[in-house]
Amino acid sequence: MLLNARAVFKPFPPDIIVDETVKTISNFEFARRITCDGIDLMAREDFASFIHHWVVKLGRPLVIEGFKDRLDKELFSSEWLQKHYGKKGKWPLSMIPWVDLAPSDRYLPVENVRDLSKGANLRFTIGHYLNKMPALAGRINTSTFDKSQIQRLYLKDIDCPAEWQSSLEQTIAPELYYLNESPKPYLGPGSTFSKLPECPPTPDGFPIARAGDLMSSLPADMRAENLMCYIGHEGTYTPAHQEMCASLGHNLMVEASAESFENGHATTQGSSVWFMTETKDRHAVSEYWASTLGHDIDLEDHFSQLRAWERAPFKTYFVEQKPGDLVLVPPLAAHQVWNRGTRTIKVAWNRTTVDTLELALGEALPKARLVCRDEQYKNKAIVYFTLQKYSNLLRYAPVTSHPEVESLWSDFRRLFKLYTDILLSEIFSKTPPPQDQIEFVKFDGNVTCSYCRCNIFNRFLTCPWCKTSEEDAYDVCMDCYVMGRSCGCISKLAWVEQFPWKDLTEQHDTWRHQLSSCDALASDDGSKLPRVRFPMLNVARGQLGRKPIAEICQEQLLLRPWIDCKTGRSQEDEEEEVRAETPSDSDDHDYGRTRKRRKVQRPKRKIRQTHGLCHHCRDSGPAWKLATCSQCYTQYCYGNLFRAFNILPQEALEKPHWVCPKCRKICNCSVCRRDPTMVPHEPVRSFVGHDTRKVADPRSTDSLINMNLNNARWVSMFGSDIEQRLMKGQHEDNLKRSEALHEAQIILESLQQSTPTGDDVQAHTGPQKIPKTNPDDIPVDPALEEANSSFMSLWQDPMAT
Structure with a gap:
């Protein structure tokens, strides 16, 4: 195990030969x-279907080459950028280090240039x-590339020029663009050309079709601006990472230096x-x-x-x-x-789709919350506004009038x-x-958790x-509070909401009826099928099977003690101190005699009720x-x-009847490992x-973990066999998936066998099959697979020969 030893950064030599390196390593492959x-x-x-199939469904990287010949060479050049944006804005000259400037250039614009070696920003x-x-x-050459003091200055995350944005909008397919x-x-x-008829319009003239980037659904002031430019030189890099919020990444190199001379300096290509890796390998990575x-x-x-x-x-x-390659x-x-x-000069952007929203809410955001990585994309708000x-669009669309309309209905169901x-x-x-104890703050999309920043x-x-002050409020999301994250006060926190709950539930009911009406028209079973698929919110709450x-936050607010942030003492400590200082009745009648005050202790029964002993580490603590x-x-x-069983607090607190590892015969503590009936749990996730x-x-404080x-x-x-641990981790994921599918099957069967008693839960004739799928393998439409087999033969693949 190397958890206590961290791999160090080792730069690549400038003379590395890419093609030969890939061919000599067995697990390397050209994208x-x-x-x-x-x-x-x-x-x-057909092109849009292929991109969705290859990049989203199969989760494999793809490169579209040839944009170099389609871009305006005069516009997308370092000379144009130097002329039009070299001196934009004003900053004091004293803030610009490492510069030799004429006195006339007393004020110049600056950008944050990242010094990768020192981990600091320069102006x-x-x-x-x-x-x-x-x-x-x-x-940076073959003799200096591995020197730690060498400067690696990377100009990244700067705004894309408006002229470039307008030109790219006419060059990149709208389904892929920002x-x-x-x-x-x-x-x-x-x-x-297109084989499909034009999308039917609304009375206002807008096409009834899906958006390529769901960020566009947000009001303009809530959107995350992520169309950025990156300018780098030899030896600059971006560490290994995943795109924020499981979004789709797009990176186009618009210009790069060539083997020539510029301003008296020799330049290299x-x-x-x-x-790059595949989506399905994310857990292994x-x-x-x-x-x-x-x-x-x-x-x-870390750059590996x-x-x-x-x-x-x-x-x-x-x-x-x-240059001209879109990754x-x-x-x-x-x-x-x-x-x-x-x-190298690149333009990069991200897109949010229904597929990425499902991955973000189910997987990416919980991981980001653990390491407190801020969420810029407002994923839940995107779901609501989309x-x-x-x-509104689907009110003017017949159910099966157009393939794009059918896809729109499908996305509407998933959202x-x-x-x-x-x-x-x-x-x-x-x-x-009580409603008067819930503060209302109008939603503006800018409230973030003070702890995890989501x-x-x-x-x-x-x-x-x-x-x-109003700006200095300590706000914590419910997910963090369940994990034990909060301010030092720990309890007595107040509730705040940004939408009237009645408005949210009424919207849910409106959209549920809209979906039910659509499916009733498209199904042969009348109105029974959609009512099973789209139950009312309170019915769905009863089917949830967990808190x-x-x-959970309501319960924990009652259980956790309040700590006075000024004194650092809890209310329980103050009550015991008062109890110890209060004289007994016998002391009140003990006139004329001075006696030593008797020490009052808390009853042992009370201690057992408020404190406990961890079975695993044998440390005592509050209940x-x-x-x-x-x-x-x-x-x-x-x-x-969390560390020995990979169980987060929420997983234990959300179950009405939680069963411990000892009862499940998987406890791996030193005592239970001696029990021959135990099968000790082997942690498969390294933290x-x-x-x-x-x-x-x-x-902030962490009170639980x-x-x-x-x-x-x-x-x-x-x-320390990582391959065995990865296989076991995948096996556990499959088991959890199977358990979830089994529970869903039980709920569905109970609904089918129940007698119709309400307007929203009705029996559905004929059993429904729930597919058994591997969570790491995203299902692919077989028809799309067959269609793309002939489609792929048209692409130029230099590695095929």
């Missing part, structure tokens, strides 16, 4: 390439950085080397990064050396990106980028399922807090004791910090459940440990 000319031979909808003008790139790249709201005419590859390299892939802080990729137990796709990055696929040559937009899950997580218990859609908790996270088994009443502290205090609000500790002890206890 598939297609050409713009090949796209011109296909209908527009440069775009023009000055472009002028110094030959000198920066020239310092903030695409509906099909638009364009002049790029694949725009020649610019390109970027990509190491995460485990390999943690257990072998000692880094957390979600932190984006070539040797590590060579030994990885998964396939690595290799791309050498040159498409699958959701949740880890990748890192190495820049070569004197200069449903509003699609609902409604996500919205139902969002509301189910925010439902209170049968005894909700965006909050509706309900959250705020601390009235830590609040010093909503809002209900609210321990999970209690519903069968044997054995207690486990949440820290050991490196992350000091969240560096990013969370300074008032110390996230700074790793689980190396428990993982190493059962060996």
Whole structure:
């Protein structure tokens, strides 16, 4: 195990030969390439179907080459950028280091240039950085490339020029472009013809079709601006990471240096080397990064050396990106980028779709919450506003009038399922807090958790004791509070909501009826089928089988003690101190005699009720910090459940009758391992440990789990064979998936056998089959697979020969 040892950064030599490197390593493979000319031979909808099939469904990277000949060479050049954006805005000259400027240039614009070696930002003008790139790249050669003090200055995350954005909008297919709201005419590859009729319009003239980027559904002031430019030189890089919120990544190299002379300096050919993985390997990549390299892939802080990729137990796709190459990055696929040559200029953007929203809410955001990575995309708000937009569009659309309309109905169903899950997580218990004790704040999309920095859609908790001003309020999301994250007050937090709950539930009912009406028209079973598929919210709550996270917060607010942030003492401590200082009745009648005050102790029964002993680590603690088994009443502290059993607090607290590892015969403590009937649980997920205090609000505290500790002890206890652990992890994922499908089958059968008693739960004639799928294998439409077998033969694939 190498959890305590972290792999170091090792740069690539400038003379590395890409083709030979890939051919000599067995688990390396070139990513598939297609050409713009090949796209011109296909209908527009066929191209969109192929991209969705290859990048989203199969989760494999793809490169579209040939844009170099279709871009305006004068517009997309370093000279144009230097002329029009070299001196934009004004900043004091004193803020610009490492610059020799004339006195007339006393005020110049600056951008944040990342010094990768020192992990700090410098202030440069775009023009000055472009002028110094030959000198920066020239310092890195075969004899100096591995020197730690060498400067690697990367100009990244700068706004894309408006002129470039307008030109790219006419070059890139709308289905792939940034903030695409509906099909638009364009002049790029694949725009020649379509086999489908024009999308039917609404009375306002807007086409009834899906948006290519669901970020466009948000109001303009809530959108995350992610159309960015990246300018780098030899030796600059982007560490291994996954695209934020499981979105789809797009990266187009618009210009690069060539073998020539610029401003008296020799320049070398610019390109970027990509190491990429598949979506289905995301768990293997995460485990390999943690257990072998000692880094957390979600932190984006490690650029892995070539040797590590060579030994990885998964396939690595290799791309050498040159001018005109558009790289498409699958959701949740880890990748890192190495820049070569004197200069590379790239434009990058991300898109949000229904597929990425499902991955974000189900997987990406919970992981981001653990390491406190901020959420910029407001995924839950995108679900809400997209449903509003699609609902209005579909009022004018017949059910089966157009293939695009059918796809729109399909996306509407999937978004409604996500919205139902969002509301189910925010439902209170049968005894909700009084309405006058719930503060209302109008939704503006800007409320984030003070701890994890994720965006909050509706309900959250705020601390009235830590609040010093309106801007300094301590707000915590319900997910963090369940994990034991909060301010130092821990309890007595107040509820806040940003939408009236009645409005959200009425919207849910409206969309449910809209879907039911659509399916009733399209089905042969009348109105029974849609009512089973789209139950009312309170019916769905009864089918949930677990406590909503809002209900868990209600319970924990009553169990957890309040700590006075001024004195640092809990209410329980103060009550005991008062109890100890209060004289007894016998003392009141003891006149004329001075006696030593008797020490009053808390009754042992009271201690047993408020404190407990962890079965695993044998440490005592307050009962609210321990999970209690519903069968044997054995207690486990949440820290050991997380590190030794990969169980988060929510997984134990959401179950009405939680069964401990001891009763499940999987306990791996030192005592239970001697029991021959036990099958000790082997942790298959390595947790490196992350000091969240560096990013969370300074008032924050962890009361249940110390996230700074790793689980190396428990993982190493059962060996260090990573391949065996990965296989076991996949097996456990399959078991969980099978259990969920089995529970869903039981619920469905009970609904089918029940007598119709209400308007919204009716029996459905004929059993429904629930497919058994592997969670790592995204299902692919067989018809699409067959269609693309002939479709793929049209692409130019240089590696095929």
